[in-house]
Amino acid sequence: MKDEQSKRLFRDAHLDIKTASGVPVTPQTQAPAYQLAFADDDFLCRDELRPVRLQLELLKPEMGLNEAGVDSTVVLFGGARIRRPGEAKSPALEKMSAHYEQARAFAEAVTRRSLAEGGRDWIVTTGGGPGVMEAGNKGAQDAGGRSVGLSIVLPHEQAPNGYVTPELCFNFHYFAIRKMHFLMRARAIAVFPGGFGTM
Template identity: 55%
Template sequence: MRKPSSLTGANFPSAREDMFDNEMEMPSAYRLAFSDQDFLLREELRGLRFQLELQKPEMILQEHNVKSTVVVFGSARFLAPEEADLAVTEAQKLGDQAAIRAAKRAQRNSHYYQEARRLGELITEHSNNCPEEERLYVMTGGGPGIMEAANRGATEANGKSIGLNIVLPHEQFPNPYITPEFCFRFHYFAIRKMHFMLRAKAVIVCPGGFGTMDELFEALTLIQTGRSKRIPVILLGHEFWRQAINLEFLRDEGVISPEDVNMISVVDSAEQAWHNIVEFYDLSTGRCNAC
């Protein structure tokens, strides 16, 4: 007697089941379209690659129930204090005055690494002990410097964090502190920046260069134009930011509205940045961590 078919499952074989083990060895024309890398990389399919790059991280984060993030931006060039101290020692041994000045500047700026590391720790400590609806994940650009520091702080607080790495002409590798299942790699800057903002409940910006400025003003533009909800945008480091940008000047020149100046707040420590987020959302257990 014929065994009845299962009442569950699809009638049609999956795409994975239809693939041959030797798919890549077959002529390009005969490969299944979705397994043909040469076909997928054609210029005409750029729009499809946009969609795939948007969809892959989105699906993975949804599967892990990641709903809210705190995005930390900042320079990839800042060193951890121990690395900066070593660089000063090495430069002094060489006796090169230019190298000594550069190393001492790196040593001075290494406190931003420490603040970003502390930020990752504070955010994650809260998330380890808060109600589900208040859980926040650290998200960075996935590289070295400030990005590494924030991911490192999250790891040291026994939590998970996200890194959105980008393909660059010079090699950039993800830092070792990103949670492996949340370590993503992007080809398109635009899709990467969209992912930064999709779940962001706050943006914290440490000192940085062109990339950091681009990310900061992308966030401000989205909020100013109403394309994004109002969220805290917090700059860390009065000394740096008072020289790097001047929103009051832009207001006085009439190129932004008077109220746009209030879109950002400036702090000098991780604790102050976290306190601003706690106050904005009236978080519960976070209030204790911030005190």
């Protein structure tokens, strides 16, 4: 009821963006000051707006997970360099490759249990990258379930792995907010071998 009242009381932001983009071109309408604040990327990226960006980064995944019906998660932490057996880039990493299959099997078992209980709880969550993270997301997909990927923008990081459920694949700028999202819904955390970045 309250949402319906709000929709009637406040103007639609998308409609205002569309309306503002259709105004005549003049020096005034082309000036950065004229842009709607919430549609102005340069403004939103200013240092003074960091608190707003932190809040947005906290809120966007929270709303997305709520809307997707994710009530609780099981988080998998582990190394990005651990590959499937036969795909490792060094003998030392090949020795670690058994952990890939262990993480995949664990995530598959957790997801089967989740689906048996309605699919809202114990949703596998990883950092969305390669290695153990990929194994976790793959295990969930192998079981026919969903999984969450909490990626972060890094200079040399690849795109999220292809096993993350697309509508549950979130991208972060702030490490701290990402870590909060790992823990906010976690019922359990499974930690596999990895490097310093794992934790």
